[in-house]
Amino acid sequence: MSKPAYAPGDRVRTRAADPPHHTRLPRYARGHTGVIVEPQGAWPRADDRARGVTGAPAETVYTVRFSARELWGSGSHDVTVDLWESYLEPAGEDR
Amino acid sequence: MTAEHATLPVAARVRRLEERLIGAGLVTGEELDEILARYLATASPVNGARLVARAWADGAFRERLLGDANTAVKELGLSMGGGLQEQRLKVVANTPRRHNVIVCTLCSCYPIALLGPSPGWYKSEAYRSRVVREPRAVLAEFGLRLPEDVEITVWDSSAESRYMVLPLRPPGTEGMSEEQLTGLVTREGLIGTAAV
Numbered sequence: 280m281s282k283p284a285y286a287p288g289d290r291v292r293t294r295a296a297d298p299p300h301h302t303r304l305p306r307y308a309r310g311h312t313g314v315i316v317e318p319q320g321a322w323p324r325a326d327d328r329a330r331g332v333t334g335a336p337a338e339t340v341y342t343v344r345f346s347a348r349e350l351w352g353s354g355s356h357d358v359t360v361d362l363w364e365s366y367l368e369p370a371g372e373d374r
Numbered sequence: 375m376t377a378e379h380a381t382l383p384v385a386a387r388v389r390r391l392e393e394r395l396i397g398a399g400l401v402t403g404e405e406l407d408e409i410l411a412r413y414l415a416t417a418s419p420v421n422g423a424r425l426v427a428r429a430w431a432d433g434a435f436r437e438r439l440l441g442d443a444n445t446a447v448k449e450l451g452l453s454m455g456g457g458l459q460e461q462r463l464k465v466v467a468n469t470p471r472r473h474n475v476i477v478c479t480l481c482s483c484y485p486i487a488l489l490g491p492s493p494g495w496y497k498s499e500a501y502r503s504r505v506v507r508e509p510r511a512v513l514a515e516f517g518l519r520l521p522e523d524v525e526i527t528v529w530d531s532s533a534e535s536r537y538m539v540l541p542l543r544p545p546g547t548e549g550m551s552e553e554q555l556t557g558l559v560t561r562e563g564l565i566g567t568a569a570v
């Protein structure tokens with residue numbers, strides 16, 4: 280298990296691609312920018328387990344907070360989603 | 375399981391799935407029965423209610439529960455390890471300015487050990503798709519009308535954590551015992567679709 284790549288407060292963007300296999304990155308949260316709340320620990324990815332990949336490494340899962348405005352274009356609430364590290368990439372500071 | 379439940383199409387699907395798992399040698403029927411019986415024998419929303427009452431009565435316990443819930447629940451003889459593996463638990467506290475509500479948009483993840491089997495509506499597509507999009511309207515349909523200045527956080531249990539809401543202690547309950555406080559807390563309060 281590797282050290283978490285992101286720290287609380289980091290801005291991240293979720294991957295937009297629709298993978299050709301099972302995943303736990305909800306469609307509504309794809310291609311959106313959020314903020315890391317906290318790393319939760321590390322588990323093998325659901326994507327690998329569902330495909331029977333043996334020896335898949337544990338990977339950090341993060342609580343990531345998104346604003347309703349970012350996800351839906353309107354609304355004042357927040358949604359937090361639990362996402363594996365490889366679902367994320369760094370988001371620019373200028374957004 | 376009720377007789378009605380046993381004849382639902384989903385029950386036949388579950389039976390076929392069990393037969394395939396047993397046939398593949400991944401689990402035995404006895405192991406399945408034992409896991410389910412052990413899990414459900416103690417799974418009840420009273421467990422979550424006891425945690426909330428203790429947190430209301432004891433500020434130090436509240437901090438431990440919000441900081442490391444898996445360790446704190448053991449103080450009341452509870453555990454998140456009733457299934458095949460221990461699940462991470464996160465308790466999120468309501469404040470006068472912020473309300474929390476839990477969902478699993480991808481399936482029906484839920485802290486069964488502390489809340490018992492989940493209600494049917496929690497697993498419905500309507501709840502799962504709408505509460506992340508318009509939580510204030512969904513909560514109002516449950517009879518919970520939040521003031522406009524109360525912000526809402528929706529927790530989507532999309533991976534390995536399970537969530538439970540710590541409701542605000544109702545006013546006028548200062549003289550109550552922990553047991554009386556436990557009786558105030560509902561399953562819906564622990565999900566976040568009710569105030570308490």
